Amino acid sequence: MSIIPLMKQTEDIASTQSMTETSIIVDNVNKVFGGTGGVHVLDNVSARVADCEFVSLLGPSGCGKSTLLRIIAGLESCDSGSVEVLGRNVVEPGEEVGIVFQTHNLLPWRNVEGNLALSIEKTLDAGEVRELVQKMIGTLGLQGFEKSFPHELSGGMRQRVAIGQALVRNPRILLMDEPFGALDALTRDRLNLELLRIWQAERKTVVLVTHSVVEAVVLSDRVLVMSDRPSRVIEAVDIDLPRPRDPQSIREAPEFGECVVNLNRIMGL
Amino acid sequence: MTNIFGYLTSSLSRIPYRTIRDAGLFFLLLAVIWEAAVRIFKIKSYLLPTPTEIIKEMFQSSPLLWQHSLVTLNEVLLGFVAAMVFGLLIALAVFFIPLFRRTLYPLVIAMQGVPKVALAPLIIVWFGYGVSSKVIMAFLFAFFPVVISTLGGLATTPAHLIEHFRALKMSAWDTFWKLRVPSALPNFIDGCKVAMPLAVIGAVVGEFVGSSDGLGNLILLASGSSRTALMFATLFAITFLSLLLYLIVELCGSFVWWRAR
Numbered sequence: 243m244s245i246i247p248l249m250k251q252t253e254d255i256a257s258t259q260s261m262t263e264t265s266i267i268v269d270n271v272n273k274v275f276g277g278t279g280g281v282h283v284l285d286n287v288s289a290r291v292a293d294c295e296f297v298s299l300l301g302p303s304g305c306g307k308s309t310l311l312r313i314i315a316g317l318e319s320c321d322s323g324s325v326e327v328l329g330r331n332v333v334e335p336g337e338e339v340g341i342v343f344q345t346h347n348l349l350p351w352r353n354v355e356g357n358l359a360l361s362i363e364k365t366l367d368a369g370e371v372r373e374l375v376q377k378m379i380g381t382l383g384l385q386g387f388e389k390s391f392p393h394e395l396s397g398g399m400r401q402r403v404a405i406g407q408a409l410v411r412n413p414r415i416l417l418m419d420e421p422f423g424a425l426d427a428l429t430r431d432r433l434n435l436e437l438l439r440i441w442q443a444e445r446k447t448v449v450l451v452t453h454s455v456v457e458a459v460v461l462s463d464r465v466l467v468m469s470d471r472p473s474r475v476i477e478a479v480d481i482d483l484p485r486p487r488d489p490q491s492i493r494e495a496p497e498f499g500e501c502v503v504n505l506n507r508i509m510g511l
Numbered sequence: 512m513t514n515i516f517g518y519l520t521s522s523l524s525r526i527p528y529r530t531i532r533d534a535g536l537f538f539l540l541l542a543v544i545w546e547a548a549v550r551i552f553k554i555k556s557y558l559l560p561t562p563t564e565i566i567k568e569m570f571q572s573s574p575l576l577w578q579h580s581l582v583t584l585n586e587v588l589l590g591f592v593a594a595m596v597f598g599l600l601i602a603l604a605v606f607f608i609p610l611f612r613r614t615l616y617p618l619v620i621a622m623q624g625v626p627k628v629a630l631a632p633l634i635i636v637w638f639g640y641g642v643s644s645k646v647i648m649a650f651l652f653a654f655f656p657v658v659i660s661t662l663g664g665l666a667t668t669p670a671h672l673i674e675h676f677r678a679l680k681m682s683a684w685d686t687f688w689k690l691r692v693p694s695a696l697p698n699f700i701d702g703c704k705v706a707m708p709l710a711v712i713g714a715v716v717g718e719f720v721g722s723s724d725g726l727g728n729l730i731l732l733a734s735g736s737s738r739t740a741l742m743f744a745t746l747f748a749i750t751f752l753s754l755l756l757y758l759i760v761e762l763c764g765s766f767v768w769w770r771a772r
Contacts, residue, residue: 317677317678335677335678335679343675349672349689351769391769393769
């Protein structure tokens with residue numbers, strides 16, 4: 243397993259990963275909340291994410307990993323530095339990016355179908371919308387809940403719908419901000435498995451913010467470990483575990499334990 | 512109209528049987544105590560009539576009560592609908608147009624402080640003894656809760672949903688219709704529920720101050736001729752009217768079952 247300090251070595255990382263194309267470039271991003279003298283959240287953060295790569299941002303809570311994700315998503319601006327997604331400078335949310343937040347963002351007055359259709363009903367005609375929604379319901383394993391409203395669903399199912407909302411537009415990049423943080427361990431594992439399946443089937447670039455070391459190891463190709471505020475990427479850790487992975491059985495692999503121990507050490511635990 | 516009554520009975524049937532039974536028995540008990548007290552203490556009828564006298568009066572004067580009820584109902588409905596429409600429009604204007612937020616909103620708040628009962632004589636002077644002055648009184652009473660609740664609803668559209676719409680690249684128009692409107696709707700309905708009984712009060716106050724018909728006027732007439740039983744009968748008519756209208760609003764509101772969080 244290779245541990246490569248990330249800063250100013252992004253080219254090396256790209257070569258070790260034998261990447262064909264880079265889809266996200268974060269270059270020396272700084273972010274201070276509350277103007278001068280405010281909270282310095284991101285300190286010269288640089289990172290690269292390859293096409294179809296699964297990268298996790300791991301760090302203590304409040305370290306600014308969510309902020310970094312929001313900057314990549316175009317929901318927040320950075321004070322200096324730049325973010326490029328698919329070759330375009332990010333200034334606002336883009337078409338090619340789907341976002342899943344920790345709290346599901348379902349509309350309480352729309353049922354599962356309605357929520358899934360929300361982002362595509364304007365651009366596509368009714369037949370196409372129905373077809374895509376139907377397909378998404380199949381992908382998410384939500385058959386039988388098409389007409390259910392969010393308050394009638396379990397937390398895990400709501401989060402599935404939220405993921406579907408992001409995926410239904412078929413974005414090339416999926417950004418996830420602790421999407422399973424509010425779920426119980428069992429549901430979390432199950433959704434991890436499904437996320438892996440979807441990712442393998444649809445080949446998307448995924449950036450996942452998490453504070454769970456295990457989740458990061460189970461899912462990622464690479465884990466970027468971030469420090470406390472002002473946050474930097476301390477290390478980029480490759481997770482060379484075989485794929486396809488199963489969240490349950492993979493934990494028994496000796497390499498899995500090594501990765502977890504190693505990441506914990508880096509995080510200073 | 513029969514349709515509405517059908518809906519009403521069906522919505523009433525959702526209230527647990529025990530609640531209806533206990534409430535009915537309690538009201539009956541109060542009526543019995545009232546009846547007994549008046550008879551035992553020999554209270555004179557022009558001071559406090561017995562429930563039986565009031566019920567008798569209601570039957571005897573039913574054409575009169577019906578006729579005046581329709582007048583008041585008409586005033587209340589017009590005032591209430593005006594309050595709903597203008598309350599909604601002003602809330603939207605204040606929320607979305609900064610200039611109105613700085614000008615119209617303080618005016619609305621200042622007007623809220625004016626005791627509207629004290630405005631009645633002025634409204635009568637301006638709009639006369641007819642229907643229009645009562646409609647305006649009903650409007651003035653009902654208007655504020657609609658504005659304030661709707662504004663509250665618009666302002667408390669969950670920030671995470673607004674951001675979600677931004678992330679989904681929804682247009683401003685879509686954000687308005689698909690997010691702000693449905694999320695403010697429950698608050699608007701709440702405002703209407705508060706506004707409905709207030710509209711009734713407004714209309715009756717208007718009738719008190721100057722009118723030739725309506726239930727408020729009937730109370731004045733009954734009082735002038737010392738027909739206390741008729742006064743009570745009219746009072747009950749106003750209460751029934753108010754309750755009925757409230758139930759209709761409640762029923763319409765039940766189609767908006769969600770709360771945006």
